[in-house]
Amino acid sequence: xxxxxxxxxxxxxxxxxxxxxxxxxxxxxxxxxxxxxxxxxxxxxxxxxxxxxxxxxxxxxxxxxxxxxxxxxxxxxxxxxxxxxxxxxxxxxxxxxxxxxxxxxxxxxxxxxxxxxxxxxxxxxxxxxxxxxxxxxxxxxxxxxxxxxxxxxxxxxxxxxxxxxxxxxxxxxxxxxxxxxxxxxxxxxxxxxxxxxxxxxxxxxxxxxxxxxxxxxxxxxxxxxxxxxxxxxxxxxxxxxxxxxxxxxxxxxxxxxxxxxxxxxxxxxxxxxxxxxxxxxxxxxxxxxxxxxxxxxxxxxxxxxxxxxxxxxxxxxxxxxxxxxxxxx
Numbered sequence: 001x002x003x004x005x006x007x008x009x010x011x012x013x014x015x016x017x018x019x020x021x022x023x024x025x026x027x028x029x030x031x032x033x034x035x036x037x038x039x040x041x042x043x044x045x046x047x048x049x050x051x052x053x054x055x056x057x058x059x060x061x062x063x064x065x066x067x068x069x070x071x072x073x074x075x076x077x078x079x080x081x082x083x084x085x086x087x088x089x090x091x092x093x094x095x096x097x098x099x100x101x102x103x104x105x106x107x108x109x110x111x112x113x114x115x116x117x118x119x120x121x122x123x124x125x126x127x128x129x130x131x132x133x134x135x136x137x138x139x140x141x142x143x144x145x146x147x148x149x150x151x152x153x154x155x156x157x158x159x160x161x162x163x164x165x166x167x168x169x170x171x172x173x174x175x176x177x178x179x180x181x182x183x184x185x186x187x188x189x190x191x192x193x194x195x196x197x198x199x200x201x202x203x204x205x206x207x208x209x210x211x212x213x214x215x216x217x218x219x220x221x222x223x224x225x226x227x228x229x230x231x232x233x234x235x236x237x238x239x240x241x242x243x244x245x246x247x248x249x250x251x252x253x254x255x256x257x258x259x260x261x262x263x264x265x266x267x268x269x270x271x272x273x274x275x276x277x278x279x280x281x282x283x284x285x286x287x288x289x290x291x292x293x294x295x296x297x298x299x300x301x302x303x304x305x306x307x308x309x310x311x312x313x314x315x316x317x318x319x320x321x322x323x324x325x326x327x328x329x
Contacts (some may be wrong), residue, residue: 033065042300043073044102044304047095049088051106051132053080055208056242057267057287058106061131064288064293065104083173085112092116096123102300104128110135110177126303130296132178141294142313149266149285150182152319153237154189156283161198167235168220169203170213170247172239182239182266202234205245213238215248221254234261241265241272241284268320268328276325286318
Protein backbone atom coordinates (compact mmCIF):
# COMPACT_ATOMS: atom_id res chain seq x y z
CA UNK A 1 0.00 0.00 0.00
CA UNK A 2 1.44 3.36 -1.07
CA UNK A 3 0.71 6.66 0.67
CA UNK A 4 -2.55 8.31 -0.34
CA UNK A 5 -2.34 11.63 -2.19
CA UNK A 6 -5.87 12.88 -2.11
CA UNK A 7 -7.75 15.83 -0.66
CA UNK A 8 -11.48 15.20 -0.19
CA UNK A 9 -14.24 16.59 1.96
CA UNK A 10 -15.82 14.80 4.87
CA UNK A 11 -18.71 14.78 7.18
CA UNK A 12 -18.51 14.06 10.85
CA UNK A 13 -20.27 14.83 14.09
CA UNK A 14 -18.17 16.08 16.96
CA UNK A 15 -18.79 15.78 20.66
CA UNK A 16 -17.90 18.12 23.49
CA UNK A 17 -18.21 18.42 27.24
CA UNK A 18 -19.44 21.09 29.57
CA UNK A 19 -17.09 20.11 32.35
CA UNK A 20 -13.66 21.71 31.90
CA UNK A 21 -14.55 23.87 28.89
CA UNK A 22 -12.99 27.10 27.95
CA UNK A 23 -14.93 29.22 25.52
CA UNK A 24 -13.27 31.06 22.69
CA UNK A 25 -14.81 33.60 20.33
CA UNK A 26 -14.22 33.49 16.62
CA UNK A 27 -12.08 36.59 17.02
CA UNK A 28 -9.73 35.05 19.57
CA UNK A 29 -6.60 33.15 18.69
CA UNK A 30 -5.34 32.17 22.12
CA UNK A 31 -8.13 29.98 23.49
CA UNK A 32 -9.03 32.53 26.15
CA UNK A 33 -12.42 32.52 27.84
CA UNK A 34 -15.36 34.29 26.26
CA UNK A 35 -18.14 34.01 28.78
CA UNK A 36 -18.19 30.22 29.02
CA UNK A 37 -18.34 29.73 25.28
CA UNK A 38 -21.91 30.87 24.78
CA UNK A 39 -22.75 32.11 21.29
CA UNK A 40 -23.32 35.83 21.04
CA UNK A 41 -25.76 37.61 18.78
CA UNK A 42 -27.50 34.48 17.57
CA UNK A 43 -24.29 32.86 16.37
CA UNK A 44 -23.29 29.23 16.43
CA UNK A 45 -21.33 27.29 19.05
CA UNK A 46 -18.87 24.51 18.32
CA UNK A 47 -17.94 21.99 21.02
CA UNK A 48 -14.40 20.66 20.79
CA UNK A 49 -13.17 17.57 22.67
CA UNK A 50 -9.38 17.42 22.50
CA UNK A 51 -7.25 14.30 22.79
CA UNK A 52 -4.89 15.88 25.33
CA UNK A 53 -3.82 19.44 26.04
CA UNK A 54 -0.33 18.11 26.84
CA UNK A 55 0.16 17.19 23.18
CA UNK A 56 1.87 20.02 21.30
CA UNK A 57 0.34 19.20 17.92
CA UNK A 58 -3.15 18.84 19.39
CA UNK A 59 -2.86 22.37 20.73
CA UNK A 60 -1.62 23.60 17.33
CA UNK A 61 -4.75 22.12 15.79
CA UNK A 62 -6.93 23.92 18.35
CA UNK A 63 -5.19 27.17 17.50
CA UNK A 64 -5.71 26.53 13.80
CA UNK A 65 -9.47 26.11 14.21
CA UNK A 66 -9.61 29.21 16.39
CA UNK A 67 -7.83 31.18 13.67
CA UNK A 68 -10.14 29.78 10.99
CA UNK A 69 -13.32 30.99 12.74
CA UNK A 70 -11.95 34.47 13.43
CA UNK A 71 -14.36 37.14 12.30
CA UNK A 72 -17.29 34.72 11.91
CA UNK A 73 -20.42 34.37 14.05
CA UNK A 74 -19.10 31.06 15.44
CA UNK A 75 -17.63 30.44 18.88
CA UNK A 76 -15.77 27.33 20.03
CA UNK A 77 -15.54 25.82 23.49
CA UNK A 78 -12.62 23.50 24.19
CA UNK A 79 -12.34 20.59 26.62
CA UNK A 80 -9.33 18.45 27.48
CA UNK A 81 -9.93 14.71 27.17
CA UNK A 82 -6.55 14.01 28.78
CA UNK A 83 -6.23 10.70 26.86
CA UNK A 84 -9.14 9.34 28.90
CA UNK A 85 -11.92 7.51 27.03
CA UNK A 86 -14.60 8.00 29.68
CA UNK A 87 -13.72 11.64 30.16
CA UNK A 88 -14.16 12.26 26.45
CA UNK A 89 -17.54 10.50 26.47
CA UNK A 90 -18.65 12.60 29.44
CA UNK A 91 -17.47 15.76 27.71
CA UNK A 92 -19.39 14.89 24.55
CA UNK A 93 -22.55 14.24 26.55
CA UNK A 94 -22.13 17.57 28.32
CA UNK A 95 -21.84 19.39 25.00
CA UNK A 96 -24.92 17.57 23.73
CA UNK A 97 -26.86 18.72 26.81
CA UNK A 98 -25.59 22.21 26.19
CA UNK A 99 -27.07 22.14 22.70
CA UNK A 100 -24.01 23.02 20.65
CA UNK A 101 -24.48 23.33 16.89
CA UNK A 102 -21.57 21.06 15.94
CA UNK A 103 -19.03 18.83 17.64
CA UNK A 104 -15.37 18.22 16.88
CA UNK A 105 -13.66 15.26 18.51
CA UNK A 106 -10.05 14.13 18.51
CA UNK A 107 -10.65 10.60 19.86
CA UNK A 108 -8.35 8.99 22.38
CA UNK A 109 -9.59 5.62 21.12
CA UNK A 110 -11.33 4.94 17.81
CA UNK A 111 -13.65 2.28 19.25
CA UNK A 112 -14.41 3.76 22.67
CA UNK A 113 -15.70 7.06 21.24
CA UNK A 114 -18.39 5.41 19.09
CA UNK A 115 -21.21 5.56 21.70
CA UNK A 116 -20.62 9.29 22.10
CA UNK A 117 -20.81 9.81 18.34
CA UNK A 118 -24.05 7.84 18.21
CA UNK A 119 -25.47 9.98 21.02
CA UNK A 120 -24.61 13.14 19.09
CA UNK A 121 -26.30 11.77 15.97
CA UNK A 122 -29.44 10.99 18.00
CA UNK A 123 -29.42 14.61 19.18
CA UNK A 124 -29.12 15.87 15.62
CA UNK A 125 -25.65 17.34 16.16
CA UNK A 126 -23.14 16.87 13.33
CA UNK A 127 -19.79 15.42 14.33
CA UNK A 128 -16.31 15.84 12.87
CA UNK A 129 -13.50 13.50 13.87
CA UNK A 130 -10.38 15.60 13.54
CA UNK A 131 -7.06 13.87 12.97
CA UNK A 132 -8.20 10.47 14.29
CA UNK A 133 -11.19 8.63 12.86
CA UNK A 134 -13.67 6.64 14.92
CA UNK A 135 -14.11 2.99 14.00
CA UNK A 136 -17.80 3.48 13.15
CA UNK A 137 -20.67 5.93 13.41
CA UNK A 138 -22.01 8.88 11.43
CA UNK A 139 -19.19 11.40 11.27
CA UNK A 140 -16.94 13.26 8.87
CA UNK A 141 -13.24 12.55 9.11
CA UNK A 142 -10.86 15.44 8.51
CA UNK A 143 -7.16 14.86 8.82
CA UNK A 144 -4.21 12.99 7.44
CA UNK A 145 -3.69 9.28 6.86
CA UNK A 146 -1.49 8.08 9.71
CA UNK A 147 -0.27 5.11 7.66
CA UNK A 148 1.20 7.61 5.19
CA UNK A 149 3.28 9.33 7.89
CA UNK A 150 4.91 6.04 8.85
CA UNK A 151 5.38 5.10 5.21
CA UNK A 152 7.24 8.36 4.53
CA UNK A 153 9.52 7.66 7.50
CA UNK A 154 10.24 4.17 6.20
CA UNK A 155 10.86 5.44 2.67
CA UNK A 156 13.38 7.98 3.92
CA UNK A 157 15.26 5.50 6.08
CA UNK A 158 15.29 2.92 3.29
CA UNK A 159 16.84 5.50 0.96
CA UNK A 160 19.57 6.84 3.26
CA UNK A 161 20.65 4.09 5.65
CA UNK A 162 23.65 1.88 4.83
CA UNK A 163 23.39 -1.86 4.35
CA UNK A 164 22.86 -3.77 7.59
CA UNK A 165 21.70 -0.69 9.52
CA UNK A 166 19.98 -0.95 12.89
CA UNK A 167 16.88 1.09 13.79
CA UNK A 168 15.07 1.71 17.06
CA UNK A 169 11.35 2.48 16.95
CA UNK A 170 9.73 4.74 19.57
CA UNK A 171 6.00 4.15 19.18
CA UNK A 172 2.96 6.08 20.30
CA UNK A 173 0.51 4.88 22.93
CA UNK A 174 -0.20 1.15 22.73
CA UNK A 175 -3.68 0.19 21.58
CA UNK A 176 -4.41 3.43 19.72
CA UNK A 177 -5.26 2.97 16.06
CA UNK A 178 -3.17 5.89 14.83
CA UNK A 179 -0.13 4.53 16.69
CA UNK A 180 -0.57 1.16 14.98
CA UNK A 181 -1.08 2.75 11.55
CA UNK A 182 2.13 4.78 11.77
CA UNK A 183 4.11 1.68 12.70
CA UNK A 184 2.47 -0.36 9.93
CA UNK A 185 3.30 2.27 7.33
CA UNK A 186 6.92 2.44 8.45
CA UNK A 187 7.43 -1.33 8.29
CA UNK A 188 5.59 -1.60 4.96
CA UNK A 189 7.89 0.96 3.34
CA UNK A 190 11.00 -0.90 4.44
CA UNK A 191 9.58 -4.12 3.02
CA UNK A 192 8.45 -2.57 -0.26
CA UNK A 193 11.83 -0.88 -0.69
CA UNK A 194 13.52 -4.27 -0.32
CA UNK A 195 15.40 -3.32 2.83
CA UNK A 196 15.24 -6.66 4.64
CA UNK A 197 18.85 -5.98 5.67
CA UNK A 198 17.67 -3.27 8.08
CA UNK A 199 17.01 -4.57 11.60
CA UNK A 200 14.59 -3.06 14.11
CA UNK A 201 16.48 -3.73 17.34
CA UNK A 202 13.73 -2.52 19.68
CA UNK A 203 10.16 -1.21 19.49
CA UNK A 204 8.90 0.51 22.63
CA UNK A 205 5.89 2.70 23.45
CA UNK A 206 6.80 6.26 24.38
CA UNK A 207 3.17 7.41 24.75
CA UNK A 208 3.88 10.47 22.57
CA UNK A 209 5.63 12.10 25.56
CA UNK A 210 9.05 13.77 25.31
CA UNK A 211 10.27 12.83 28.80
CA UNK A 212 9.27 9.19 28.36
CA UNK A 213 11.14 9.03 25.05
CA UNK A 214 14.22 10.49 26.74
CA UNK A 215 14.06 7.80 29.41
CA UNK A 216 13.68 5.07 26.79
CA UNK A 217 16.53 6.44 24.70
CA UNK A 218 18.80 6.70 27.74
CA UNK A 219 18.26 2.97 28.29
CA UNK A 220 18.83 2.19 24.60
CA UNK A 221 22.15 4.04 24.67
CA UNK A 222 23.28 1.79 27.52
CA UNK A 223 21.92 -1.40 25.96
CA UNK A 224 23.32 -0.79 22.48
CA UNK A 225 26.65 0.79 23.40
CA UNK A 226 29.59 -0.04 21.12
CA UNK A 227 31.96 0.12 24.06
CA UNK A 228 33.83 3.11 22.64
CA UNK A 229 31.47 5.97 23.48
CA UNK A 230 29.17 5.32 20.53
CA UNK A 231 26.15 3.15 19.78
CA UNK A 232 25.37 0.26 17.47
CA UNK A 233 22.23 1.77 15.96
CA UNK A 234 22.06 4.22 13.08
CA UNK A 235 18.54 5.62 13.38
CA UNK A 236 15.60 6.21 15.71
CA UNK A 237 12.12 6.50 14.21
CA UNK A 238 9.53 8.14 16.46
CA UNK A 239 5.76 8.32 16.09
CA UNK A 240 5.71 12.06 16.89
CA UNK A 241 8.03 15.04 17.13
CA UNK A 242 7.95 15.31 20.91
CA UNK A 243 9.44 11.84 21.24
CA UNK A 244 11.94 12.59 18.47
CA UNK A 245 13.06 15.72 20.31
CA UNK A 246 13.34 13.71 23.53
CA UNK A 247 15.59 11.16 21.81
CA UNK A 248 17.62 14.00 20.32
CA UNK A 249 18.26 15.44 23.78
CA UNK A 250 19.13 12.01 25.17
CA UNK A 251 21.75 11.42 22.47
CA UNK A 252 23.15 14.90 22.99
CA UNK A 253 23.42 14.28 26.73
CA UNK A 254 25.37 11.08 26.03
CA UNK A 255 27.85 12.99 23.90
CA UNK A 256 26.83 11.37 20.62
CA UNK A 257 27.52 13.85 17.77
CA UNK A 258 24.69 15.43 15.79
CA UNK A 259 23.89 13.34 12.75
CA UNK A 260 25.59 10.20 14.00
CA UNK A 261 22.12 8.77 14.59
CA UNK A 262 19.33 9.79 12.22
CA UNK A 263 16.12 10.73 14.04
CA UNK A 264 12.69 11.03 12.44
CA UNK A 265 9.46 12.36 13.96
CA UNK A 266 5.91 13.22 12.95
CA UNK A 267 3.91 16.48 13.14
CA UNK A 268 6.18 19.18 11.72
CA UNK A 269 6.14 21.30 14.87
CA UNK A 270 8.13 24.54 14.80
CA UNK A 271 10.75 23.08 17.13
CA UNK A 272 11.16 19.98 14.99
CA UNK A 273 11.47 21.98 11.76
CA UNK A 274 14.13 24.15 13.41
CA UNK A 275 15.98 20.98 14.47
CA UNK A 276 15.91 19.65 10.90
CA UNK A 277 17.35 22.97 9.71
CA UNK A 278 20.05 22.72 12.38
CA UNK A 279 20.91 19.16 11.42
CA UNK A 280 19.94 17.63 14.76
CA UNK A 281 16.83 15.89 13.38
CA UNK A 282 16.97 14.13 10.03
CA UNK A 283 13.26 14.30 9.24
CA UNK A 284 9.88 15.43 10.45
CA UNK A 285 6.59 14.58 8.75
CA UNK A 286 4.43 17.71 8.58
CA UNK A 287 0.86 17.25 9.70
CA UNK A 288 -0.82 20.39 8.41
CA UNK A 289 -2.62 21.94 11.40
CA UNK A 290 -3.75 25.11 9.52
CA UNK A 291 -5.00 22.95 6.65
CA UNK A 292 -6.95 20.72 9.02
CA UNK A 293 -8.35 23.70 10.92
CA UNK A 294 -9.62 25.51 7.85
CA UNK A 295 -11.04 22.31 6.32
CA UNK A 296 -12.78 21.58 9.61
CA UNK A 297 -14.45 24.99 9.78
CA UNK A 298 -15.56 24.82 6.15
CA UNK A 299 -17.17 21.43 6.82
CA UNK A 300 -18.85 22.69 10.01
CA UNK A 301 -20.43 25.62 8.18
CA UNK A 302 -21.86 23.31 5.54
CA UNK A 303 -23.13 20.80 8.09
CA UNK A 304 -24.81 23.46 10.23
CA UNK A 305 -26.45 24.83 7.08
CA UNK A 306 -27.82 21.36 6.30
CA UNK A 307 -25.57 20.82 3.30
CA UNK A 308 -23.96 17.50 2.49
CA UNK A 309 -20.25 16.95 3.08
CA UNK A 310 -18.06 14.16 1.81
CA UNK A 311 -17.37 11.52 4.46
CA UNK A 312 -13.65 12.17 4.38
CA UNK A 313 -11.30 15.11 3.73
CA UNK A 314 -7.65 14.17 3.56
CA UNK A 315 -4.96 16.78 4.22
CA UNK A 316 -1.75 15.06 3.06
CA UNK A 317 1.36 14.68 5.19
CA UNK A 318 4.60 16.21 3.85
CA UNK A 319 8.12 14.95 4.49
CA UNK A 320 10.57 17.64 5.63
CA UNK A 321 14.29 16.89 5.40
CA UNK A 322 17.44 18.97 5.00
CA UNK A 323 16.90 19.33 1.24
CA UNK A 324 13.53 21.09 1.53
CA UNK A 325 13.36 22.45 5.08
CA UNK A 326 13.92 26.04 3.88
CA UNK A 327 10.51 25.85 2.18
CA UNK A 328 8.82 25.37 5.58
CA UNK A 329 10.58 27.98 7.69
